[in-house]
Amino acid sequence: xxxxxxxxxxxxxxxxxxxxxxxxxxxxxxxxxxxxxxxxxxxxxxxxxxxxxxxxxxxxxxxxxxxxxxxxxxxxxxxxxxxxxxxxxxxxxxxxxxxxxxxxxxxxxxxxxxxxxxxxxxxxxxxxxxxxxxxxxxxxxxxxxxxxxxxxxxxxxxxxxxxxxxxxxxxxxxxxxxxxxxxxxxxxxxxxxxxxxxxxxxxxxxxxxxx
Amino acid sequence: xxxxxxxxxxxxxxxxxxxxxxxxxxxxxxxxxxxxxxxxxxxxxxxxxxxxxxxxxxxxxxxxxxxxxxxxxxxxxxxxxxxxxxxxxxxxxxxxxxxxxxxxxxxxxxxxxxxxxxxxxxxxxxxxxxxxxxxxxxxxxxxxxxxxxxxxxxxxxxxxxxxxxxxxxxxxxxxxxxxxxxxxxxxxxxxxxxxxxxxxxxxxxxxxxxxxxxxxxxxxxxxxxxxxxxxxxxxxxxxxxxxxxxxxxxxxxxxxxxxxxxxxxxxxxxxxxxxxxxxxxxxxxxxxxxxxxxxxxxxxxxxxxxxxxxxxxxxxxxxxxxxxxxxxxxxxxxxxxxxxxxxxxxxxxxxxxxxxxxxxxxxxxxxxxxxxxxxxxxxxxxxxxxxxxxxxxxxxxxxxxxxxxxxxxxxxxxxxxxxxxxxxxxxxxxxxxxxxxxxxxxxxxxxxxxxxxxxxxxxxxxxxxxxx
Numbered sequence: 180x181x182x183x184x185x186x187x188x189x190x191x192x193x194x195x196x197x198x199x200x201x202x203x204x205x206x207x208x209x210x211x212x213x214x215x216x217x218x219x220x221x222x223x224x225x226x227x228x229x230x231x232x233x234x235x236x237x238x239x240x241x242x243x244x245x246x247x248x249x250x251x252x253x254x255x256x257x258x259x260x261x262x263x264x265x266x267x268x269x270x271x272x273x274x275x276x277x278x279x280x281x282x283x284x285x286x287x288x289x290x291x292x293x294x295x296x297x298x299x300x301x302x303x304x305x306x307x308x309x310x311x312x313x314x315x316x317x318x319x320x321x322x323x324x325x326x327x328x329x330x331x332x333x334x335x336x337x338x339x340x341x342x343x344x345x346x347x348x349x350x351x352x353x354x355x356x357x358x359x360x361x362x363x364x365x366x367x368x369x370x371x372x373x374x375x376x377x378x379x380x381x382x383x384x385x386x387x388x389x390x
Numbered sequence: 391x392x393x394x395x396x397x398x399x400x401x402x403x404x405x406x407x408x409x410x411x412x413x414x415x416x417x418x419x420x421x422x423x424x425x426x427x428x429x430x431x432x433x434x435x436x437x438x439x440x441x442x443x444x445x446x447x448x449x450x451x452x453x454x455x456x457x458x459x460x461x462x463x464x465x466x467x468x469x470x471x472x473x474x475x476x477x478x479x480x481x482x483x484x485x486x487x488x489x490x491x492x493x494x495x496x497x498x499x500x501x502x503x504x505x506x507x508x509x510x511x512x513x514x515x516x517x518x519x520x521x522x523x524x525x526x527x528x529x530x531x532x533x534x535x536x537x538x539x540x541x542x543x544x545x546x547x548x549x550x551x552x553x554x555x556x557x558x559x560x561x562x563x564x565x566x567x568x569x570x571x572x573x574x575x576x577x578x579x580x581x582x583x584x585x586x587x588x589x590x591x592x593x594x595x596x597x598x599x600x601x602x603x604x605x606x607x608x609x610x611x612x613x614x615x616x617x618x619x620x621x622x623x624x625x626x627x628x629x630x631x632x633x634x635x636x637x638x639x640x641x642x643x644x645x646x647x648x649x650x651x652x653x654x655x656x657x658x659x660x661x662x663x664x665x666x667x668x669x670x671x672x673x674x675x676x677x678x679x680x681x682x683x684x685x686x687x688x689x690x691x692x693x694x695x696x697x698x699x700x701x702x703x704x705x706x707x708x709x710x711x712x713x714x715x716x717x718x719x720x721x722x723x724x725x726x727x728x729x730x731x732x733x734x735x736x737x738x739x740x741x742x743x744x745x746x747x748x749x750x751x752x753x754x755x756x757x758x759x760x761x762x763x764x765x766x767x768x769x770x771x772x773x774x775x776x777x778x779x780x781x782x783x784x785x786x787x788x789x790x791x792x793x794x795x796x797x798x799x800x801x802x803x804x805x806x807x808x809x810x811x812x813x814x815x816x817x818x819x820x821x822x823x824x825x826x827x828x829x830x831x832x833x834x835x836x837x838x839x840x841x842x843x844x845x846x847x848x849x850x851x852x853x854x855x856x857x858x
Binding site: 290293297309313316322325329332333336339340343349350353354356357360361388 | 508511512515519532535536538539542545546548549552553555556559560568583587610611614615
């Protein structure tokens with residue numbers, strides 16, 4: 180069951196690397212939140228009750244519902260529905276994405292051959308999704324896509340931190356803090372303000388300060 | 391419990407400001423905070439209070455950073471008053487500014503005091519949260535752009551640092567603790583494999599906040615768009631606080647016998663920083679951005695000094711302290727120039743020496759201090775670093791160091807002379823700068839010169855005490 184969920188998580192990343200529709204981004208972010216929730220639930224044996232309740236709330240309410248809802252609200256106000264200006268053509272996106280996954284699994288199998296205590300599938304998918312999220316942030320041009328890329332980065336980091344949840348619940352809670360931090364910031368302050376100041380939110384407009 | 395006082399007093403002041411919303415009271419709290427911070431530190435340093443908290447403690451390393459924070463914060467508070475007066479800021483905004491300033495310093499105090507990697511990370515995250523509204527304070531299009539870049543780049547970096555912490559946890563599965571002291575004392579139980587994985591992430595994460603290249607992109611924008619006192623605090627103290635995290639983690643790496651892996655990475659980042667500065671300083675069009683690039687350079691020099699191991703630590707810490715003072719003075723003076731001319735563009739400003747000799751001379755002396763011209767203490771530190779490079783037979787690095795630093799002095803000197811000489815340009819706000827307005831930076835420069843000529847024992851002991 181766990182492996183199945185992990186592979187599903189990886190598949191959402193493949194879809195994300197290819198699509199440019201915002202709606203699809205948001206849906207996938209929600210689906211990832213749901214998968215993370217299921218992963219937390221399926222790990223019930225190794226976690227104590229308070230952690231389970233806290234993490235379920237965080238994943239189900241925060242990641243799977245609240246963040247997609249807020250993103251949809253932003254999207255409704257925005258005149259554009261897709262990110263048109265990726266720096267590289269889609270075909271190359273597929274190639275790069277494939278490479279990232281190969282690299283992720285290579286790192287995972289290499290490190291698990293040295294350390295028997297890590298789970299290669301968990302680790303490989305986490306690494307690959309972190310790299311994919313960074314790839315999305317670097318290649319896409321719109322600010323909204325950057326924000327979504329960051330949400331995906333957070334989801335993948337959360338996935339990585341789940342692999343050590345039983346030993347160090349403290350670290351997972353820190354990750355939750357990261358979520359709240361960015362939600363307050365990005366939504367409360369900037370998307371709203373930047374949208375009213377700059378009409379069409381591409382980073383091309385955010386390049387007045389340069390040398 | 392003096393530590394608790396130092397840590398929690400700003401929160402008390404913040405609550406006062408939130409409740410009363412009075413401009414006068416908030417100004418008073420902004421001046422009171424550094425005074426209490428410095429008094430508390432002196433009390434601890436004199437040995438009256440040895441009690442520590444579990445997650446927060448004063449040790450021989452972070453006491454230097456704390457004193458620096460207090461010493462920079464006090465003049466910055468004064469300069470903020472000047473800023474309010476000159477820019478005619480509404481009372482509501484004054485309260486907000488003071489509140490965020492106090493919280494920003496609270497976050498830095500917490501980060502410096504942290505004895506735990508996770509706690510340090512939380513407070514560094516908090517510094518972004520508290521300082522972003524200050525960078526956006528003037529609410530122009532440019533400041534919005536700068537704030538967005540700052541928040542976004544720092545958020546990604548903080549996420550990367552978090553990945554580093556996860557790997558650290560994996561490295562210390564047997565120890566199950568992220569206290570720096572535990573990590574150092576049980577370093578031989580840490581898994582070198584995961585430590586090697588963790589360090590680049592931590593370096594990239596905290597290095598971004600410390601302004602090290604190639605993660606420095608936010609720095610020139612944020613420093614140039616923020617009000618001058620905020621830029622001074624960002625440059626003078628935020629970069630140091632983040633660097634302390636790198637130092638602590640590097641200390642763990644050294645204890646685990648991995649300094650041959652971590653130190654070169656840090657050194658590389660340092661050399662990249664001075665290189666980036668040397669490239670950009672020649673084509674910079676905004677004098678506040680020039681100062682920001684100089685911060686990147688100086689953080690690079692500190693990183694290089696630190697990467698040289700035992701021989702370079704004293705020099706690195708001396709440079710760190712000297713840079714904080716000199717750069718704060720320099721940024722505050724740049725604020726005076728903005729008040730006089732109403733522009734940050736180099737091409738629109740000239741003739742400061744004629745228009746206002748006091749500001750002109752402060753500007754020139756600040757430049758001499760930051761570029762390590764004697765009697766600046768930075769001369770001593772840079773000399774020691776080059777000496778150590780040659781001592782370790784790193785001739786190539788020494789040449790690169792010399793070359794970059796010379797280009798930077800040339801680039802900055804050109805701009806400083808251009809701004810000061812000639813007849814005053816037509817750009818003028820009609821405002822004047824009196825001696826009171828430049829008092830904070832004059833005091834900082836006098837302290838620097840004294841430290842450069844004959845370093846007081848107290849100052850020497852603080853720097854010598856950094857044992858990492």
